[in-house]
Amino acid sequence: MPSTGKAQMSESGAIGVIAVTERGRSAADRLQSAWPDRVRTFTGERAGEELRSAFAECGAVVAFLAVGAAVRALAPVLGDKHADPPVVCVDEALQHAVAVLGGHHGGNALAAEVAGVLGAAPVITTASDAASAAPLDSYGADLGFTVADTAPLAPVGAALLSGRPVRLEYDQVWPLPPLAPGASAQTPPESAAALLRVTDCAVQRSGDQQVPTVTYHPPSLVVGVGSARGAAAEEIGGLIDTALAEAGLAPQSVRTLATVDVKADEEGILRAAEERGWQVRVLPAAELAEVEVPNPSDVVRAEIGTPSVAEAAALRAAGQDGRRAELAVAKRKSANATAAVARLHPRGRLALVGLGPGARDLTAPRALAELHRASVVVGLDQYLDQVRDLLRRGTRVVASGLGQEEERARTAVAEAQQGAAVALIGSGDAGVYAMASPALDFAGDDIDVVGVPGITAAVAAAHRLGAPLGHDHAYISLSNLHTPWEAIERRLHAAAEGDFTVCFYNPRSRRRAWQLPEALRILGEHRPPDTPVGYVRNAARDDERAVVTTLEAMLNGGAEDVDMYTVVLVGSSASRTVAGRFVTPRGYTWNSAAETVP
Numbered sequence: 110m111p112s113t114g115k116a117q118m119s120e121s122g123a124i125g126v127i128a129v130t131e132r133g134r135s136a137a138d139r140l141q142s143a144w145p146d147r148v149r150t151f152t153g154e155r156a157g158e159e160l161r162s163a164f165a166e167c168g169a170v171v172a173f174l175a176v177g178a179a180v181r182a183l184a185p186v187l188g189d190k191h192a193d194p195p196v197v198c199v200d201e202a203l204q205h206a207v208a209v210l211g212g213h214h215g216g217n218a219l220a221a222e223v224a225g226v227l228g229a230a231p232v233i234t235t236a237s238d239a240a241s242a243a244p245l246d247s248y249g250a251d252l253g254f255t256v257a258d259t260a261p262l263a264p265v266g267a268a269l270l271s272g273r274p275v276r277l278e279y280d281q282v283w284p285l286p287p288l289a290p291g292a293s294a295q296t297p298p299e300s301a302a303a304l305l306r307v308t309d310c311a312v313q314r315s316g317d318q319q320v321p322t323v324t325y326h327p328p329s330l331v332v333g334v335g336s337a338r339g340a341a342a343e344e345i346g347g348l349i350d351t352a353l354a355e356a357g358l359a360p361q362s363v364r365t366l367a368t369v370d371v372k373a374d375e376e377g378i379l380r381a382a383e384e385r386g387w388q389v390r391v392l393p394a395a396e397l398a399e400v401e402v403p404n405p406s407d408v409v410r411a412e413i414g415t416p417s418v419a420e421a422a423a424l425r426a427a428g429q430d431g432r433r434a435e436l437a438v439a440k441r442k443s444a445n446a447t448a449a450v451a452r453l454h455p456r457g458r459l460a461l462v463g464l465g466p467g468a469r470d471l472t473a474p475r476a477l478a479e480l481h482r483a484s485v486v487v488g489l490d491q492y493l494d495q496v497r498d499l500l501r502r503g504t505r506v507v508a509s510g511l512g513q514e515e516e517r518a519r520t521a522v523a524e525a526q527q528g529a530a531v532a533l534i535g536s537g538d539a540g541v542y543a544m545a546s547p548a549l550d551f552a553g554d555d556i557d558v559v560g561v562p563g564i565t566a567a568v569a570a571a572h573r574l575g576a577p578l579g580h581d582h583a584y585i586s587l588s589n590l591h592t593p594w595e596a597i598e599r600r601l602h603a604a605a606e607g608d609f610t611v612c613f614y615n616p617r618s619r620r621r622a623w624q625l626p627e628a629l630r631i632l633g634e635h636r637p638p639d640t641p642v643g644y645v646r647n648a649a650r651d652d653e654r655a656v657v658t659t660l661e662a663m664l665n666g667g668a669e670d671v672d673m674y675t676v677v678l679v680g681s682s683a684s685r686t687v688a689g690r691f692v693t694p695r696g697y698t699w700n701s702a703a704e705t706v707p
């Protein structure tokens with residue numbers, strides 16, 4: 110049977126999907142429409158053959174087959190776990206997406222993705238994920254870490270999983286996920302059962318270590334190079350290798366070889382980089398001339414317009430994006446070449462994560478991924494309680510109470526400035542009346558910031574009420590703790606006159622009872638008494654309560670059961686109640702459609 114959909118994508122990135130039953134084929138179609146550029150479907154009578162073809166030709170495999178059938182079919186062709194594509198099997202009832210092979214090499218993630226599309230549950234059986242800790246063989250891989258020697262991964266992993274004390278040593282803090290709690294920088298060397306190191310220094314031979322040791326090399330070094338025209342790759346490469354070796358630096362930590370633009374086509378430099386697997390970065394002479402270096406040369410300045418090539422290029426390339434960088438090896442010379450090495454300081458990472466309104470299936474998968482990625486999670490106690498079971502073991506939790514927003518924002522930023530991966534969490538969306546803006550007010554350009562959108566309360570509530578946000582709307586917080594009431598009042602008048610549907614956040618608390626009635630009164634000056642009003646208490650939480658009523662009823666005592674767990678939505682002049690649902694029609698669409706019909 111021929112396979113379909115050939116040659117539509119680069120094969121290594123393709124997901125081969127095997128479907129032999131009716132049900133499997135329709136599920137395969139769903140994967141195809143979810144990921145049109147990635148899926149290549151294999152359909153046929155002989156499942157085993159299709160599976161083996163997919164395994165040989167694709168970067169990952171999803172099989173709508175029993176695990177046993179898949180294992181038997183693949184057994185003869187299984188190779189190395191680092192090179193084989195991950196395999197996920199989905200049962201005929203589409204209930205489970207099982208990561209069968211290559212769990213840590215994309216299989217677990219693929220199982221979760223497939224489960225997401227099909228509404229199935231991912232089944233993960235790898236040990237470290239079962240114990241909810243970061244897997245060692247891909248630890249830091251997304252940051253560009255390499256493992257110096259893979260042999261000790263198994264004994265060190267076993268020590269971590271069994272909770273024995275593991276010593277952590279690093280020369281700089283990188284934004285890494287947590288390891289199991291047994292791993293600590295405080296573990297004294299004499300009581301450590303294993304050692305984990307993150308360093309750009311070259312390792313001693315593994316026999317020299319007392320205990321099993323895994324060394325990760327982070328991409329923290331940049332080699333700067335200059336050469337005379339025609340200098341040989343062997344000479345340049347030899348100079349670099351010696352410079353690194355004599356300084357005790359690991360070549361695996363070199364991320365880039367940098368030089369000046371006039372050397373962009375210098376054969377010897379390009380080949381020396383290629384042989385070592387490094388990318389080349391060329392920088393304009395004028396840019397290099399601005400870099401302060403310890404060993405400038407007037408001769409070089411006269412020749413190419415910058416007093417330094419090797420030192421300046423290394424420092425400049427290492428310091429891109431505002432990173433701090435310093436020279437690790439000053440300029441060294443051979444007959445026709447110069448080399449220097451710079452070390453960069455990693456930047457911490459601050460993730461601003463909105464968890465959504467409450468129900469876990471309304472939390473974005475990306476938000477969960479950021480929670481897993483962070484080694485420090487900062488937030489209000491009640492939100493932390495909501496996600497505590499999701500946090501990886503070893504995650505440091507910094508909880509604080511209501512009213513400590515500024516302190517919370519400063520803590521999160523300060524932790525990221527120390528280099529850690531930090532998640533600052535909040536309910537709904539982190540940017541809506543929440544922690545993202547105070548945090549970014551304090552954050553400088555010395556950290557990386559990522560935001561994960563969350564479903565905000567107004568949107569969650571709107572779906573319980575009907576479709577109140579179908580036309581223009583305004584959010585107004587009725588909390589006058591930080592905003593003077595006069596400003597809130599001005600916005601209320603403007604929203605009323607502008608005929609917006611209005612969503613009130615923080616509508617009422619025990620100490621702030623008069624603001625909501627007053628706000629409703631102002632809107633009532635511009636809206637008829639039968640204007641729909643809806644409110645939802647604890648939207649998308651266990652004790653959710655939704656009410657659709659009218660402005661008049663709200664003004665006559667209906668606002669009593671609104672509290673700080675509630676959002677209130679007041680309609681515009683176009684809003685209506687239809688079959689008990691609050692609807693704001695998007696009228697102009699139909700108007701313009703009507704105009705085109707004769």
Ligand code: SAH
Nearest residue numbers: 537538541565566615647648673674675676
């Ligand atoms: N960042 C949050 C808002 C924080 S302000 C978000 O995007 O949703 C706090 C106010 O949000 C509460 O006083 C309440 O008005 C509203 N709110 C938050 N979650 C809610 C929920 N699940 N149901 C109803 N209102 C909610």
